[in-house]
Amino acid sequence: MSDLSHKWEELPSKYESLAGRAFTSTIVAEEVDPTCHPLREFNKFVVSPGLLAGTFAPSSGRLSVGGKSPLTGGIKEANAGGLTATKLAFINIRGIIIEGIPSAGTKDWYSILLRKDKCEIIKTNDYAGIGLYDLLTKIWKDYPSKPGIIGCGMAGQRLSKGAGVFGNNIENTDPGRYAGRGGLGAVLGSKRIVAIISDDTGGTRPEPKDKEKFDNGRKKLRDALNEHPVTGRLKDAEGNPFGGLKNFGTNILQNIINEAGALPTKGFKEGRFEHAAKISGEAVHELVDKTLENFGEKSEGIYGHPCHPGCVMACSNVVPYEKTGKAQVSPLEYESAWALGSNLGIGVLHDVAELNRLCNDLGLDTIETGNTLAMLMQGGLLKFGDGKGAIEALKQVYDENSALGRLVCSGALTAGQALGVTRIPVVKGQSFPAYDPRAISGIGVTYATSPMGGDHTAGYTIAAEILGIKGEREDPRKLEKSDLSRAFQATTAYIDSTGYCLFIAFCILDMDEGFGGMTDTVNGFLGKEIDVTEYGMNILKKEYDFNRRAGFTKKDDRLPEFFYKEPIPPHNVTFDVPNEELDKVFKDF
Ligand code: SF4
Incomplete structure (x- = not known):
């Protein structure tokens, strides 16, 4: 440039x-x-x-x-x-x-x-x-x-x-x-x-080097994804809702994580939100069905919407206005519904959707913005639960000369420090997503150690700790989670390189055909064998090394103080994973 x-x-x-x-x-x-x-x-x-x-x-x-x-x-x-x-x-x-x-x-x-x-x-x-x-x-x-x-x-x-x-x-x-x-x-x-x-006019589809292996793999993976209850098709043989993601999107987690007592509420003060159900994936599903009934083909609400060509899991959605059936925002995902909803004490679906629509229009990350608005609430500029106030504050961003608008898009750490807030949920400066690490320890290990900063997608241990793998569930409060987090972080780095959506993880962890389908497609495309863990660890090593050269030390692999000291209801627990356990994640780097 x-x-x-x-x-x-x-x-x-x-x-x-x-x-x-x-x-x-x-x-x-x-x-x-x-x-x-x-x-x-x-x-x-x-x-x-x-x-x-x-x-x-x-x-x-x-x-x-x-x-x-x-x-x-x-x-x-x-x-x-x-x-x-x-x-x-x-x-x-x-x-x-x-x-x-x-x-x-x-x-x-x-x-x-x-x-x-x-x-x-x-x-x-x-x-x-x-x-x-x-x-x-x-x-x-x-x-x-x-x-x-x-x-x-x-x-x-x-x-x-x-x-x-x-x-x-x-x-x-x-x-x-x-x-x-x-x-x-x-x-x-x-x-x-x-x-x-x-613009791909005149372009051609990429060809795998070993077409037979690739084709076998993609069929295996497609069938496994369709059969799995999280990633599967819209309806079962009796016509009842089947696939969790297709029917309710990622926001199916709003009620699940709330039940687990790990839904960060009102700026990570509590682990349960009384209005969680009103802003959940189930609520969006019902709203879409209702507007379809009321407005027929004119309704723009959708669930089971793919975010890229060829996504069979289709967890995305379009949230319609209840009164007109017209689209309000697409999509409303769990992370956005949490960051701009429960996290701010806002339980009105259309207020949350409006905050999401404004973020999309302004070019803002919803997780960072939700956490920043929570800083404004803790700092006394807004009140928890005030949806209309949060919308007005976010609209200030349209005015280039508005100091409040500049603060709203500056990230939670900057805004929290500017307002004298001492409870800022960040690691390496990046805000936490929608799982309180005090109630689910493995995800806290990922937040602390990922080279990306506070990030759930970097090593989504929730799949093992809350949803379970092959019917077995890791105790969410067990403290020895370094191996689990490392395994998830390495596999994720591989998946993030393949083009696959991370949500195939639910199926590939549960079904051997799913995992085999994933590796066969990658190996068939390249015409050579790639080891998933070795490939992922190589990426993590490069990232970890970059951060070390940028000046990061072990001290940056820690959660903020209040997670260790302030118990979160309803379980009244703190984050108790010892530093030695955190340091074991990348001990070989
Ligand atoms: S690619 Fe992933 S995020 Fe996008 S619609 Fe499919 S399942 Fe959802």
């Missing part, structure tokens, strides 16, 4: 098996100075479709973005669905590496247009400073081929740490697909890029 030029490079053979997170983290670890300022010229913004994106493997169209995070100061990968991974795979692009920033003082904004064998950096000042629903509609008007789009909204353009990287829905221009975490939207904003537009 320093001289607005581009060049193409053949994929070096040493990167042949690297895609998605493996690609972004390798490039960042090898090419970015870990001590650089994340929002100046020496940081890079890296994009990579997962290995199997664009193929017929089920639910394999995820896109990774990476860089040095302005939120954590460490390495960051975030991934999302949408159209872009598939489009890039069709035009044979393994990665995009954006370097430098335009000359100091420039007021211009740019977009990158990628087509088969073509790349243009175009001045698009009219794309900046507007809401993302308007921006994406404009881009699809400018490019009628309906390209994939990722980019940053107003928050990222102002270099705010709460800014995510948006993507568009597959069938429309809703900005609902977020690689939300770590403030990577601000890295894109620092490079004065609003959008990366990928």
Whole structure:
């Protein structure tokens, strides 16, 4: 971006098996100075479709973005669905590496247009400073081929740490697909890029090297996913709801985690929320059915909605307005419903959906923003439970000159410190997601030790501690969880590189055909055997090493003090995992 030029490079053979997170983290670890300022010229913004994106493997169209995070100061990968991974795979692009920033003082904004064998950096000042629903509609008007789009909204353009990287829905221009975490939207904003537009006209589907193995694998995995009660089809043979994700989305967890006493409520004060059911996946399912009944085909509410082409689990949704049946937001996922709902004491579904819609329009990560609003509540600027107040505070972000608006998108750590809050739920500067680590210890081990900072997707031990694997459940309060967290973190790093959605984990952990299907597709695509754990650990080692060179020490692998000292009701427990156990996770690095 320093001289607005581009060049193409053949994929070096040493990167042949690297895609998605493996690609972004390798490039960042090898090419970015870990001590650089994340929002100046020496940081890079890296994009990579997962290995199997664009193929017929089920639910394999995820896109990774990476860089040095302005939120954590460490390495960051975030991934999302949408159209872009598939489009890039069709035009044979393994990665995009954006370097430098335009000359100091420039007021211009740019977009990158990628087509088969073509790349243009175009001045698009009219794309900046507007809401993302308007921006994406404009881009699809400018490019009628309906390209994939990722980019940053107003928050990222102002270099705010709460800014995510948006993507568009597959069938429309809703900005609902977020690689939300770590403030990577601000890295894109620092490079004065609003959008990366990928058009696959004339492209071709990627071909596996060992087609027979790949095809056998994808069929095995598809069948296993369809049969599993979490990831399975919409209805059973009797016509009753079957697949949990397809019917209720990830927000099926709202009631489950509430029952477990681990739903962080009112800024991590309590583990149960009295209004959880009102903002749950079941409530969205009922609302969609009701609006379908009332408005028929005019209802825009949906459950069982795929976030990228070829997702068979389809956990996404469109929340309709009750009174009109028109779409309010897509999607409302568990993490957003929790961060902007229970976490703020807000139990009104349409208020939570409105907060989510505003985040999507402004280019904000819902988890970081929800935690930041909780800081405003603890700091006395808002009241817990005040949905309308939270909506008004979030709307301040539209006003570039509003100090409150700037604070709302600055991330929980910055906002909490500015307001004198002593209970800030972050590790390495990144806010916690929707599981209180005092009630479920393994996820606390992941929050503490992941190179990504407070992050549930980095090593989702909840699958073992709450949902169970092959009928067996790990005691959520057991303290020896270093092996469990390491195993999940390594497998996740592998999955994040394949393009598969992490939610295949429920099926691959329970069903041998599912796991075999996953590895057969990857190995069949590459034409060679890859060891899942070794591959994942290699990625984690590079990430861990980057953070160490950036100045992180063991002291950064700890939870904030109040989790060790303040018991959380209803179980009245603290986080008791000893530091030695935390340090065992990556003891070999
Ligand atoms: S399961 Fe959900 S999040 Fe995962 S790819 Fe499918 S729609 Fe997207």
